[in-house]
Amino acid sequence: MAPPRRTTTSMAIEGLGSSGDIMSGGSWSHRLVRPMVRPLVGTGVTPNHLTTLRLVTGLGACAALMVGSALWNGWGGILWILSLLLDYADGELARIGKMATPGGHRYDYVVDNLVTSLFFVAIGVGLRQSVLGEWTVLLGVLAGVSVYLCGVLAEALDRRLPAGDKALSGAFGFNPEDVLYLAAPLAWCDWLLPLLVGAAVGAPVAMAVIGLNLLRHRKSVTTDPSLPGVIVGAAKRQG
Numbered sequence: 001m002a003p004p005r006r007t008t009t010s011m012a013i014e015g016l017g018s019s020g021d022i023m024s025g026g027s028w029s030h031r032l033v034r035p036m037v038r039p040l041v042g043t044g045v046t047p048n049h050l051t052t053l054r055l056v057t058g059l060g061a062c063a064a065l066m067v068g069s070a071l072w073n074g075w076g077g078i079l080w081i082l083s084l085l086l087d088y089a090d091g092e093l094a095r096i097g098k099m100a101t102p103g104g105h106r107y108d109y110v111v112d113n114l115v116t117s118l119f120f121v122a123i124g125v126g127l128r129q130s131v132l133g134e135w136t137v138l139l140g141v142l143a144g145v146s147v148y149l150c151g152v153l154a155e156a157l158d159r160r161l162p163a164g165d166k167a168l169s170g171a172f173g174f175n176p177e178d179v180l181y182l183a184a185p186l187a188w189c190d191w192l193l194p195l196l197v198g199a200a201v202g203a204p205v206a207m208a209v210i211g212l213n214l215l216r217h218r219k220s221v222t223t224d225p226s227l228p229g230v231i232v233g234a235a236k237r238q239g
Contacts, residue, residue, distance in 0.1 A: 027175050033089040034096070041097040050090035051108050058083040058115030062122035068129060070190060077184035080119070084180055087112060109155060116180065117148040120203075123183075123196050130193055139200040146203035153210040160217040 037050075057079045064076030090108055094100040124140015132139070186195050 027088075027178070029085070029088045029175070029178060030092055033085055033092050037089050037093045038096060040093055045093070047090040047094040047097075047099055047104050048107055050086050050093060051104070051111050054083050054086035054090060055111045055115060057086060058111075058119065062115070062118045065119070065122040065187065065192075066125045068126035073126070073187040073190065073192070076122075077187035080187070081181065081184045083115065084177075087177075109151070113148050113151040116151070116177075117144040119180075119183070120144040120147060120196065120199050123192050127193055127196060132193070136193070136196060139196050143196065143199035143203050146207045147199070150203060150207045150210055153207065153214050157210060157214045157217060160214070 061076045061079035061083055064072040064079060067073075087108075090104075094104060120143035121137075121140040124136045124138070124143070127136040127140075128134055130136055183192075183195060186192055
């Protein structure tokens with residue numbers, strides 16, 4: 001008899017233990033938010049609540065940065081730091097509270113991609129009165145779209161890698177996305193233009209590298225007829 005079909009939902013549940021911030025919680029950011037999150041376990045607060053706060057504060061940071069003034073850049077930096085910490089807090093609450101779900105993981109993924117992408121667009125809009133003029137808007141869109149596609153491609157690549165491996169891995173207690181913390185002090189110091197130019201150059205390069213890695217892994221994956229619509233490589237890494 002053919003083995004039972006592995007659905008996308010069941011694979012997502014099994015894979016949550018190896019996805020990003022739910023994997024081990026060993027980064028410095030996880031250690032920072034853990035004492036704040038632990039009292040929330042059993043109170044009715046869910047990871048999705050924190051993800052929603054992450055969305056609200058992230059959009060607030062974007063709105064502030066679009067103004068383009070020193071005062072609003074200051075508030076934008078503060079809201080951005082808070083949003084990044086909430087991004088870790090939702091995963092940490094899911095991990096220690098055993099509340100990880102495929103839906104929650106998907107919500108977190110969509111919010112992360114959306115907020116981070118809009119952040120660079122907002123910087124570009126806010127810098128339209130700088131020496132580069134309206135070109136900063138185009139640079140912001142280029143950086144934002146590239147960052148969004150980096151997230152999409154990295155997620156697709158993660159599903160094809162062995163359990164525990166990541167398309168973008170960190171080191172020494174830092175995750176790749178921790179570089180975004182630097183945006184806050186750069187906003188406070190009025191140094192957002194170099195950040196924008198760097199992102200407009202670096203993000204497309206990163207997107208291309210991840211995309212090439214994804215193509216390389218897709219060529220090595222076959223489909224098992226007994227598991228319709230499910231990639232064998234993803235199924236094998238669970239067993």
